[in-house]
Amino acid sequence: MRPVKVGLLGLGVVGGGTWAVLTGNAEEIARRAGRRIEVVAAAVRDIEKARRLVGDAIAITSDGMALVRDPDIEIVVELIGGDTQAFEWVMEAIRQGKHVVTANKALLARHGNEIFAAAHAQGVMVAFEAAVAGGIPIVKAIREGLTANHIQWLAGIINGTTNFILSEMRVRGVSFEQALADAQRLGYAEADPTFDIEGVDAAHKLTLLASLAFGIPVQFDKAYIEGIANLAQEDIAHAERLGYRIKLLGITKRRPEGIELRVHPALIPAERLLANVEGAMNAVMISGDMVGATLYYGQGAGALPTASSVVADLVDMTRLLAADPEHRVPLLAFQPDAMADTPILAMAAVSSSYYLRLRVEDRPGVLADLARILADSGISIGSMFQEPHGENAADIIFLSHEALEGDIDRAIAKIQTLSFVKSKVTRLRVEHLS
Amino acid sequence: MRPVKVGLLGLGVVGGGTWAVLTGNAEEIARRAGRRIEVVAAAVRDIEKARRLVGDAIAITSDGMALVRDPDIEIVVELIGGDTQAFEWVMEAIRQGKHVVTANKALLARHGNEIFAAAHAQGVMVAFEAAVAGGIPIVKAIREGLTANHIQWLAGIINGTTNFILSEMRVRGVSFEQALADAQRLGYAEADPTFDIEGVDAAHKLTLLASLAFGIPVQFDKAYIEGIANLAQEDIAHAERLGYRIKLLGITKRRPEGIELRVHPALIPAERLLANVEGAMNAVMISGDMVGATLYYGQGAGALPTASSVVADLVDMTRLLAADPEHRVPLLAFQPDAMADTPILAMAAVSSSYYLRLRVEDRPGVLADLARILADSGISIGSMFQEPHGENAADIIFLSHEALEGDIDRAIAKIQTLSFVKSKVTRLRVEHLS
Structure with a gap:
């Protein structure tokens, strides 16, 4: 021919x-x-x-x-x-x-x-x-390989620059700024890294994956996007101590009320394959109702x-x-x-587990007050630990069970008004990928 | 329609x-x-x-x-x-x-x-x-997703029964027989597990993958097949101490002289994703000249x-x-x-690294004699460690650099004749997957 x-x-x-x-x-x-x-x-x-x-x-x-x-x-x-x-x-x-x-x-x-x-x-x-x-032949996998399935959710490391930076922050213990500078020096990040580190590039890709998975129009403007520029080294270390690693994930999930479409850093259990995707590599995990969880890994750029x-x-x-x-x-x-016109859910309606970190005065009753506020908002705590900070203060870290983001945000707003709370509450999402 | x-x-x-x-x-x-x-x-x-x-x-x-x-x-x-x-x-x-x-x-x-x-x-x-x-849509990935590539090699965990058994042996420290009994009780192994544990099922699948990857006819009769029934718990433990895990791999590689086609247990570095595929799950790693290494993971049966x-x-x-x-x-x-008529290589012409374990009398000169035999066969040692066994004996473990299987087998035959060698030499292949 x-x-x-x-x-x-x-x-x-x-x-x-x-x-x-x-x-x-x-x-x-x-x-x-x-x-x-x-x-x-x-x-x-x-x-x-x-x-x-x-x-x-x-x-x-x-x-x-x-x-x-x-x-x-x-x-x-x-x-x-x-x-x-x-x-x-x-x-x-x-x-x-x-x-x-x-x-x-x-x-x-x-x-x-x-x-x-x-x-x-x-x-x-x-x-x-x-x-x-x-x-990675991920479009083909979703469009053809998994065509027998109702796709339930997918979660991916779909930006190599940010994954390289997060790997460096964890393995070498450096700050975000230092890891970004290294990434730029090694050619993993551009001179203007905004699109990568703010999650925009990942959200572009996630938007396409969601359309392929759920048969909905491309809706980039409805994606929730949060980058990694504000991630503190101490949260990466705390996460590791709790058995988690922090990755920038693109996540889209089919729920009865609509579709979640969001890019943000998330704690994932360290034993998951996705948690072990290091450096500039990409990987996407897809769950179908018939096939269960599958994962696809390879070079995401170059x-x-x-x-x-x-x-x-x-x-x-x-x-x-x-x-x-x-x-x-x-x-x-x-x-x-x-094609379906399933709505994209607002973040307040998104369901996740949460990692919270805050600094408090170290005195009796503090934990009871915090636990009461969380319980009143319907948020159940999976684990907690406390670390002294100087003479009179302590850092408290909570891991919640699954809750609505609207509920967690209302609870945080209340906590933020307490006189013994000395810091802004750091809130990160936790994804168990199961 | x-x-x-x-x-x-x-x-x-x-x-x-x-x-x-x-x-x-x-x-x-x-x-x-x-x-x-x-x-x-x-x-x-x-x-x-x-x-x-x-x-x-x-x-x-x-x-x-x-x-x-x-x-x-x-x-x-x-x-x-x-x-x-x-x-x-x-x-x-x-x-x-x-x-x-x-x-x-x-x-x-x-x-x-x-x-x-x-x-x-x-x-x-x-x-x-x-x-x-x-x-796992692995046929589609090779046949269509990676169609722009010369496939260089692929290595897969393509039998869930044996992977479950190996996971149990490593994590719970049980013997092969105990792990097999557990697998049968839990429905991961059949009453007659021969095809699975002897590697025949994996070889069937590998034969098909090799045809898809290299454009050669299906040649099951030329596949080298070695199962896991003889794996000793102590080799799994030694491997872990050296930073490796043992998996039953199906491996096929394009080399200048022909194609390697082999199923056998292999040590792989513990940090590789493939080493972290646990339980009855399957995963295949494929290396193409343009795309580099990609990996596909999911349920291999059910x-x-x-x-x-x-x-x-x-x-x-x-x-x-x-x-x-x-x-x-x-x-x-x-x-x-x-289609190509590239020959399938005999195992003597296969290239790999090797793990050797043997029990020797614990006396001066033993190591020198062993090292001399290996050197004379052109085999270079990457690392070695020795563990006392009782008063007068020791177990020696070698990890070799890459060598031809024919050379390593000739060296083992010589070692086996030495008077101070008290055991059969255990030989396992090591795959670095890079």
Whole structure:
């Protein structure tokens, strides 16, 4: 069969990786796909730089719009990132009847519904394995591998930068600031790390995973997002002493009233596999009603792992290019006419266990007062320990049983008014993942 | 669209689970697949028992051959196990132009080449996600998710019974016999556990994984198989002290001279995720040249997890029933005309690190003599420790660097002739998985 003709938007880190995979493993890919996948053109900002990478083998342009309109190109691979120019070019590619592969989570989390609707109307495919968890085939696992299940929940370490920082804070005992500086020096964090450390990148990915798991539209604006910049070293140490590790998790859960959609640091039991995912690695745990818990682990970023997923999408597409749309897997795992409008729950309605830490005057009756407030709010305590701080103060740490976040927040507001409480109450969520 | 009509061979554990998944999650599955999947008939040994399970909803027969010839049935799901009757019925189903889903690793490991050739000739699909690692979508991950990669190696815990036994031996310090008895009492091991504890079941699965990873024919007869029945509690304890855990691994590796294909107990570093897979769970680690190492974890057996994979195959098939064969994923990941005849390596040519334990007389010069023999065989020692045993004897444990198995075996043969060596040398392989 004749080769499939692909146009690349972008030849940066992931674009260069995609070029390297498609050329380096051309034989092995053709052994599987049954035909070759050829990059015929690329649109880039720096034409000289692109020429040094790919030589004269393909057409290079600085005009992305011209590339997506090139009648010779069957699949457009969008790897420029961002959500303005990428959005324009992807929408035009779809209007031109081209299939699209993208690694752009920000684009899909913010404009996914529009893009998927346009693709459906035009009868083209949009694939995005590389947008979530890099080289891990997690989109395929949810969309196809677990298709027999009601997905109940999933929880993932889906941002390598923050996982690297949290690993460093735990293993080396350094502060957040120090760990971030190390991550930047080693290339695990960007010069402006805001999107990573504030949880925005993880929330982009989680939004897509929730759509795939539950058949709901992409709703990034309803995701709760809390990053790791305020995490204190002492909470990581306390967590460890209690048998937990702190990870930045993206969590989405189906509950009778709606769907939880949240990114935040969480204590997880140290014996769980997810707690043992260290450094810049990613992992996603998914629970289905039939299969139980499954877990998927690998590199969540980097040129070649991400390109591995881009090319897997290209091979899938290559097989189905000439097939009727009915033979394809639905873009968001569910048939377009079977999407649900299940509401996303407000955080006050979210259910979790909690870790609370506060500093108090060390005098009789303090614990009784605190326990009374928690009990009155319907919050039951699983364990507690106390650590002297100087002569007259102590730090108290509570681990609660499962409670509504609204209840815990009301209890904390009351505790905060007590005269013997000398600090802001630190509140972290605890996820048992079972 | 009209429902797809499925016939079940077998309504036992996995057959009953498949019935439960297809009926219990019918709505969710149809939301994804776009059409219903209906079981219209089942062939069983005990018709009364089957009627109690499924009522009068479907046709029940004791004649499997009649079922696979029923012109109304589009997909045959084989869940009876074994490789004689199952082989006959599956081959007849293929001759009848029916697609086949099976969970039967023994059947495919022993007759896979014949079955896949017949399916290719007839233009039908044969899917077997449930045959390896139960509910984990590992076939799909290799065949599609990692399709851009040269797979370099994979190593898996793919037998839950033996992993449960090894977990018990380590955590509770019991003997193999005690752990096996517990596993039988708890339903993790069968009354006749031979296939599991001798590694045959794991080798069946590994054989299939190797074909998917490397594009080679199914070659169960060339797999090296060593079970866990001879594992001593003291080796598990020594391993732990050295920072390792012992797991029964299925390992297959691409090397310049050929492919390693082997099932045996192995020491793996305790900090690896694979070392932390406990109880009856399964996990497979796969290394690709582009993606690096990825890992897949979940329940490897049980009615519902296995049925989850059976139904995932049914949904995939449902989409592609009316499509041209070119739109399908190749049965064994590679195009039939692109299969390789790479040889399977003999164990003497396999490369690994080794753990050696032996009892010696405790007198000067013993260690020097042992070290000399190892050095003369080209084996370099990574670490060693010695433990007194009574007044005049000591146990010596060596960990070697990577060596050829032929070299280590020649060295052991020499050591075994030394007059101060009081025991048979225990030799276990060490896998660093990196």
